[in-house]
Amino acid sequence: MTPDPPRDGPGPAPAVRFDAVRPPASQPTHVAPHNRPAEPLSRARIVAAAMDLADAEPHGEITMRALAGRLGVRSPMALYRYVGSKDGLADLMMDEVFGLVTVRRGEGWRVALRSMGRTGWEAVQRHPWFARLAFARPPLGPNALAMYDAAFAELEPLGLDAAATAGSVNTVLGHVFGSGLALLEENAMRARHGVLSDEQLTEMAAPFHAAIAESGRYPHFSRWVADPARHDPPPQSFEQILEWLLDGLATLDGARTGR
Amino acid sequence: MTPDPPRDGPGPAPAVRFDAVRPPASQPTHVAPHNRPAEPLSRARIVAAAMDLADAEPHGEITMRALAGRLGVRSPMALYRYVGSKDGLADLMMDEVFGLVTVRRGEGWRVALRSMGRTGWEAVQRHPWFARLAFARPPLGPNALAMYDAAFAELEPLGLDAAATAGSVNTVLGHVFGSGLALLEENAMRARHGVLSDEQLTEMAAPFHAAIAESGRYPHFSRWVADPARHDPPPQSFEQILEWLLDGLATLDGARTGR
DNA sequence: ACTCATGATGTACGTTGTACACGAGGCCGT
DNA sequence: ACGGCCTCGTGTACAACGTACATCATGAGT
Numbered sequence: 372m373t374p375d376p377p378r379d380g381p382g383p384a385p386a387v388r389f390d391a392v393r394p395p396a397s398q399p400t401h402v403a404p405h406n407r408p409a410e411p412l413s414r415a416r417i418v419a420a421a422m423d424l425a426d427a428e429p430h431g432e433i434t435m436r437a438l439a440g441r442l443g444v445r446s447p448m449a450l451y452r453y454v455g456s457k458d459g460l461a462d463l464m465m466d467e468v469f470g471l472v473t474v475r476r477g478e479g480w481r482v483a484l485r486s487m488g489r490t491g492w493e494a495v496q497r498h499p500w501f502a503r504l505a506f507a508r509p510p511l512g513p514n515a516l517a518m519y520d521a522a523f524a525e526l527e528p529l530g531l532d533a534a535a536t537a538g539s540v541n542t543v544l545g546h547v548f549g550s551g552l553a554l555l556e557e558n559a560m561r562a563r564h565g566v567l568s569d570e571q572l573t574e575m576a577a578p579f580h581a582a583i584a585e586s587g588r589y590p591h592f593s594r595w596v597a598d599p600a601r602h603d604p605p606p607q608s609f610e611q612i613l614e615w616l617l618d619g620l621a622t623l624d625g626a627r628t629g630r
Numbered sequence: 631m632t633p634d635p636p637r638d639g640p641g642p643a644p645a646v647r648f649d650a651v652r653p654p655a656s657q658p659t660h661v662a663p664h665n666r667p668a669e670p671l672s673r674a675r676i677v678a679a680a681m682d683l684a685d686a687e688p689h690g691e692i693t694m695r696a697l698a699g700r701l702g703v704r705s706p707m708a709l710y711r712y713v714g715s716k717d718g719l720a721d722l723m724m725d726e727v728f729g730l731v732t733v734r735r736g737e738g739w740r741v742a743l744r745s746m747g748r749t750g751w752e753a754v755q756r757h758p759w760f761a762r763l764a765f766a767r768p769p770l771g772p773n774a775l776a777m778y779d780a781a782f783a784e785l786e787p788l789g790l791d792a793a794a795t796a797g798s799v800n801t802v803l804g805h806v807f808g809s810g811l812a813l814l815e816e817n818a819m820r821a822r823h824g825v826l827s828d829e830q831l832t833e834m835a836a837p838f839h840a841a842i843a844e845s846g847r848y849p850h851f852s853r854w855v856a857d858p859a860r861h862d863p864p865p866q867s868f869e870q871i872l873e874w875l876l877d878g879l880a881t882l883d884g885a886r887t888g889r
Numbered sequence: 890a891c892t893c894a895t896g897a898t899g900t901a902c903g904t905t906g907t908a909c910a911c912g913a914g915g916c917c918g919t
Numbered sequence: 920a921c922g923g924c925c926t927c928g929t930g931t932a933c934a935a936c937g938t939a940c941a942t943c944a945t946g947a948g949t
Contacts, residue, residue, distance in 0.1 A: 411896095412896080412897085434935080434936065434937085435936085435937065435938080436935085436936080436937095444897070444898095445897075445898065445899090446897060446898045446899070447937085447938085448897075448898070448899085448938075448939085448940090449896070449897050449898075451938070451939095452895085452896060452897080456937085456938080457937065457938090506811050506812060506815050507815050507818075509819065511838070513847075516842065516847075516848045516851055517847075517848065519848075519851050519854075520847075520848040520849070520850045520851040521850075523850040523851055523853075523854050524850040527850065532857070532859050532862070533854050533857035533859045533860035533862075534859055534860055534861070534862040534863065534864040534865075535864055535865050535866070536854060537854065537860060537864065538864030538865060538866035539866065541864075541866070542866045542871060545805075545808050545809065545812065546804075546808070548808065549804050549805070549807065549808030549811075550804070552765050552808075552811070553765060553804065556765050556766050559766075560768065579770070583775065588772075588775070588776075588779075589775045589776065589778075589779040590779070591779045591780075591782040591783040591786065592775055592778050592779040592782055594782075595778075595782050595792050595795060595796065598791075598792035600791050600792045600793055601792035601793055601796060602793070603791070603792075603793040604793065605793040605794055605796065605797030605800075606793075606794050606797060606882055607794070607797035607798065607800070607801045607878075607879070607882075611878070612801060612875070612878065614878075615874055615875060615877065615878025616871070616874060616875075618874065618877070618878070619866075619870070619871065619873075619874025619877070620866070623865055623866075670927095671927080671928085693904085693905065693906085694905085694906065694907080695904090695905085695906095703928070703929095704928075704929065704930090705928060705929045705930070706906085706907085707907075707908085707909090707928080707929075707930085708927070708928050708929075710907070710908095711926085711927060711928080715906085715907080716906065716907090
């Protein structure tokens with residue numbers, strides 16, 4: 372429906388995708404604070420409120436109406452003066468989170484990619500909806516570009532070709548976003564049944580699991596389900612898998628410095 | 631909105647989630663073929679049509695109305711006699727694809743997980759929407775259970791605890807679904823601008839990239855963008871990353887047989 | 890004081906999933 | 920043969936969504 376490069380809103384809403392180059396927007400000229408919603412609307416305020424709202428929803432999805440309500444504005448259409456479309460707003464939210472991802476510089480590609488992965492994982496835990504957006508929208512905001520630029524810079528000494536360079540970054544990011552999306556959906560699933568602890572979850576699934584066990588099919592699965600230790604943190608943590616991926620990437624060229 | 635365990639539809643629509651144990655549904659008793667839509671409606675026919683429809687849409691999303699239309703039925707409500715809810719239908723579609731994932735038996739855990747990963751990758755390439763569903767819905771259909779059961783069986787000789795066993799499977803599946811979701815979203819993005827080749831894509835992004843290059847920020851990114859080889863298949867293929875993950879999993883215990 | 894641009898509002902449309910009441914048509918027992 | 924019932928597709932309806940459009944209040948500049 373909404374085209375990928377979001378159009379300008381009518382009036383002052385500036386292009387969203389091109390903020391990377393043509394900076395944000397001419398703030399409204401008059402500085403006098405409106406009295407209606409305490410503070411005047413602005414793109415920055417909208418984006419911040421949208422992020423808060425998405426953080427508060429377990430599924431990480433927002434509606435323009437809810438966002439308008441949270442901003443003390445009666446009509447959702449007011450927001451379209453500043454953002455152009457919901458997808459454009461999503462791009463802005465996404466790039467804000469890309470700003471939380473940092474790439475350590477000057478310590479070798481492995482440190483760089485590891486720091487990217489770990490700070491990315493922190494960011495996606497703080498804002499799980501980021502994972503969904505990162506899959507759905509191309510990363511063209513200024514913070515995303517800065518992150519890629521730093522990562523590419525650190526990979527440069529390896530002498531990889533362009534495809535392999537991007538592939539290295541995307542291998543790590545794929546792990547980050549995949550883990551983040553799994554986290555998001557698990558939160559959403561728990562919220563759908565009312566927030567549930569692991570114990571409550573097993574208890575609720577008990578009759579289903581019992582029927583499975585009784586059926587005699589899936590014996591290994593049934594044995595696994597019966598083991599209460601299955602909710603322990605697995606040894607395949609985010610960080611552990613990240614290291615495996617970095618090990619793999621290291622084998623791509625003649626395994627130079629790194630570390 | 632729709633609760634996770636989809637309710638029975640009114641009348642004959644059987645529980646969807648519990649098909650694993652209580653088999654499909656009593657087919658309608660009368661065998662006489664209706665003349666209206668050539669063939670009588672049935673759960674199997676609905677699921678098959680839904681899969682065809684989702685395959686044909688680049689974003690992999692379907693509407694109940696479109697599905698009804700494709701089935702030669704005037705009202706979308708007719709489908710609710712057989713599936714209970716759209717989420718329930720999604721569960722059935724998902725489990726159908728889980729049936730395409732095979733786990734080689736009796737050749738060690740590494741062969742087993744590798745075959746699961748590769749056949750999963752094939753399945754997700756054939757039905758990219760499967761990746762989104764696999765993230766969003768718990769895998770409780772009979773085919774999914776059979777897959778987990780086989781994988782757990784092959785991992786049993788390793789003597790891992792329950793958390794590590796599931797973690798091993800999920801490490802591989804996370805890679806499968808993450809790669810699949812990236813594929814789905816790339817297809818959707820291309821479709822949004824009309825189907826585009828790599829060349830058309832670069833051409834379309836050219837003014838944006840030029841503005842970035844001119845800005846002087848992101849020099850490494852700009853150099854990367856200018857390299858036409860960036861669209862070559864990267865050395866970090868699905869299969870290569872899968873091997874890295876298997877290598878990592880092998881380090882978890884004392885690295886027994888495998889291979 | 891008049892004009893005008895700025896920005897919030899209200900109304901409206903098309904699309905979605907799905908609840909509900911209805912009715913056609915074949916099957917059954919008598 | 921016939922009346923009742925059970926099965927299953929239809930039509931209507933509603934709430935929620937993104938957002939197009941016309942309108943109106945308000946403060947700034949002349």
